[in-house]
Amino acid sequence: MQVGSRRAILNPASGDGDHADSVERLLSARGFAVSRTEGPGDARELGRAAGEARASEVAVAGGDGTVNEVLRGLAGADHLDAVTLSVVPVGTANLLAGTVGVTDRRQGIEVADTGAVRTIDVGFAGDEPFLVSCIAGLPADASLAASGELKARFGTLAFLLTGAQEAIEFDGLDITVEAMGEDGPFTWSGSATCLLVGNARKFVNRGGQADMEDGLLDVAIVERMPTGNLVAEAIGHRLLAADTDGVTHVRATELSVDGHGEPVTFSRDGEFAEHERLDIAVRERTLDLRVGPSYEPDPEY
Ligand SMILES: Nc1ncnc2c1ncn2[C@@H]1O[C@H](COP(=O)(O)OP(=O)(O)OP(=O)(O)O)[C@@H](O)[C@H]1O
Numbered sequence: 001m002q003v004g005s006r007r008a009i010l011n012p013a014s015g016d017g018d019h020a021d022s023v024e025r026l027l028s029a030r031g032f033a034v035s036r037t038e039g040p041g042d043a044r045e046l047g048r049a050a051g052e053a054r055a056s057e058v059a060v061a062g063g064d065g066t067v068n069e070v071l072r073g074l075a076g077a078d079h080l081d082a083v084t085l086s087v088v089p090v091g092t093a094n095l096l097a098g099t100v101g102v103t104d105r106r107q108g109i110e111v112a113d114t115g116a117v118r119t120i121d122v123g124f125a126g127d128e129p130f131l132v133s134c135i136a137g138l139p140a141d142a143s144l145a146a147s148g149e150l151k152a153r154f155g156t157l158a159f160l161l162t163g164a165q166e167a168i169e170f171d172g173l174d175i176t177v178e179a180m181g182e183d184g185p186f187t188w189s190g191s192a193t194c195l196l197v198g199n200a201r202k203f204v205n206r207g208g209q210a211d212m213e214d215g216l217l218d219v220a221i222v223e224r225m226p227t228g229n230l231v232a233e234a235i236g237h238r239l240l241a242a243d244t245d246g247v248t249h250v251r252a253t254e255l256s257v258d259g260h261g262e263p264v265t266f267s268r269d270g271e272f273a274e275h276e277r278l279d280i281a282v283r284e285r286t287l288d289l290r291v292g293p294s295y296e297p298d299p300e301y
């Protein structure tokens with residue numbers, strides 16, 4: 001291994017913030033040159049620097065927000081398809097890590113060093129990459145308002161299930177979605193409670209890990225319906241079932257979301273941005289990612 005080709009980007013403030021020294025020591029022992037972030041935006045700069053230095057491996061010790069920043073930096077340096085990424089989960093929700101079989105920080109360090117490498121799809125919302133999901137509507141808005149503790153206990157999607165949504169006012173999204181579905185072009189127009197676009201996660205049929213190597217995004221549109229009704233349905237199904245009334249499910253290579261002149265708030269792996277219109281697409285098998293043993297290359301649908 002070339003000296004210096006393994007870099008780690010560590011956010012000491014992720015999660016409960018008590019991990020920095022031990023994680024730095026353990027990653028250093030595995031040959032990673034560790035840099036710490038000092039504030040918002042640093043992980044992106046460090047990701048860009050690692051990309052510009054053509055680092056062969058980048059481990060991210062942080063939560064989903066830090067992973068997304070690093071991803072943006074690597075994409076900015078045009079290095080996404082030439083790096084092997086790994087995640088040491090020290091954040092709050094750690095959705096990506098949990099989805100790819102990385103269960104805790106110790107195992108994450110082992111995976112960063114020796115874990116199996118899979119080449120996974122990367123989603124793009126406009127020019128910005130995402131690995132887990134890009135969502136708009138109720139869960140995105142709810143997670144904006146949510147406490148870290150709730151997020152830690154349930155994860156973002158759980159806001160659909162827990163009734164936390166009732167704490168916020170939500171008028172629905174008036175949107176048109178045009179998608180290139182696996183069975184051909186597809187259009188949906190109307191008032192939606194939420195739009196869920198998953199790369200690593202699927203949102204229907206028990207949820208869980210999506211096929212991350214199939215060049216398809218898992219799209220679910222939940223038609224606007226009375227809140228209590230939605231909660232009852234969702235709890236009844238534990239998750240949205242594909243055949244639930246008012247839920248449209250399609251797998252697509254790309255889609256555009258038009259808010260008819262109104263800004264729509266999207267959460268891209270937990271990072272928020274408003275767009276009146278957004279093009280979302282997947283780049284098939286673009287990023288090498290180290291995964292844990294429970295990662296499924298070919299999950300059932
Ligand atoms: N040294 C630092 N001090 C304070 N904040 C920082 C520092 N470095 C980065 N940040 C900010 O910390 C925030 C939280 O990061 P991160 O997403 O890793 O953790 P989390 O929110 O606990 O986990 P998750 O996203 O998995 O729920 C990010 O918005 C990032 O910009």
